[in-house]
Amino acid sequence: MPTRPACDCRRQPRCRRRFRRFNPGPGRGLVWVLAGLLGIAAASARDRPVEPDFYHGPQESGHPNLLTIAVGDDQSMVVELRYPNDQGGFQTAIGTGRLDETTREALVNDLVAGGAEAVRLRWRPDHGQVTLEWVGAAPARDFRIDGSYQRLTREQRLGIARNTYAKADQTLLETEAALAAAAVASGDRAAAEALTSDQQSWREALPDSVELAWNGFEGDDPVHQLDPNYWDLLTDLLQARGQFIRLRADDRPLASITGSWWDGAHGQLMITDSGPEATGEAGFDFEIHTLRGRGAHVGHVSGRAAMIDDTTALWRDSEPAAFIDGQPAELTFRFDGRRVVISGQRTQYYHGAAAHFDGDYHHLGRADGPAEKGGTGVGNADPG
DSSP states (O other), X not given: OOOOOSOSOTTSHHHHHHXXXXXXXXXXXXXXXXXXXXXXXXXXXXXXXXXXXXXEEEEETTEEEEEEEEEOTTOEEEEEEEEEOTTSSEEEEEEEEEOBTTTTEEEEESSSTTSOSEEEEEEEGGGTEEEEEEOSSOOOTTOOOOEEEEEEOHHHHHHHHHHHHHHHHHHHHXXXXXXXXXXXXXXXHHHHHHHXXXXXXXXXXXXHHHHHHSTTOOTTOTTGGGSHHHHHHHHHXXXXXXXXXXXXXXXXXXXXXOEEXXXXXXXXXXXXXXXXXTTOOOEEEEEEEEEETTTTEEEEEEEEEEESSSSEEEEEOOOGGGOBTTBOOEEEEEEETTEEEEEEESOGGGBOTTOOOOEEEEEOOSOSSOOOTTOOOOSXXXXX
């Protein structure tokens, strides 16, 4: 049976977990990390906000690992680690632990997906130093965190965040120009003009994207612009946008519809098991997660869609409890190369009031950017 979202508001902890997992940011395999930028306003047992400490650590790819730690009065810790990955972007991980006042050590859990592994943290604030040591199973190859981290002032951390944002902004402008030039060179001037127009609209909508990614965090508030997390968030939005416009320009043939699809914002489609059912009917299993609107409303639905022709599939809900006016929810999938257009009817049971599943989703594949013309598509792609 398809499941209904637990709530409509990302302010609820359960929705934050889902948001962390399913919103795209640049990084290893397009890990969904924007919720890692929720900020480090850790609270003590009395819910008193705690000013975090900032650190920078071992250099990787010319950028430092950035560590933020907040410790409450009960010695509970919230740890945010922002580190570069092999694709030139960043990933953000959030973990929790409890500081041992005697040893000044803590095991930080949940810093990586799954929560089974842990990082040992040795905290020596009197020396302005923190040491991280990986103590779990073998980490992902781009999760290089072991070493000593030196203290940063808030002003230093803010300067790093602003400089990184400026570089990301320049890179996005260069990516846009390169893709537009390639379109003109191929004789598709209309595509180049559409890209430029689309990018302008996207930049105009950036304040709304900031608010959606972080409820209550308004970019035009001068106080917020003094928070390093604001600039980290903008950096991730810019890097994610650059990756998305490269995906849209990818004209490789698609060998298989299975894998991950992304709408460039806060919607992810996963397609698995595209084989026939026992009845011989062609179809595929799917799962969609979205986050939409100023209220940050979530949506989640899963099921099996049946192919009704070579390019179109239909899912019709069989759960009477979810019917609207006695009619089932429906999703139509129209495939066009590496894009699928989804349109829904009577899907309100599966998302908040401002959310929806409709949109253009693009296949992620395994490549970070478009392949050369004539390249082959990649089936069964997995962004993880």
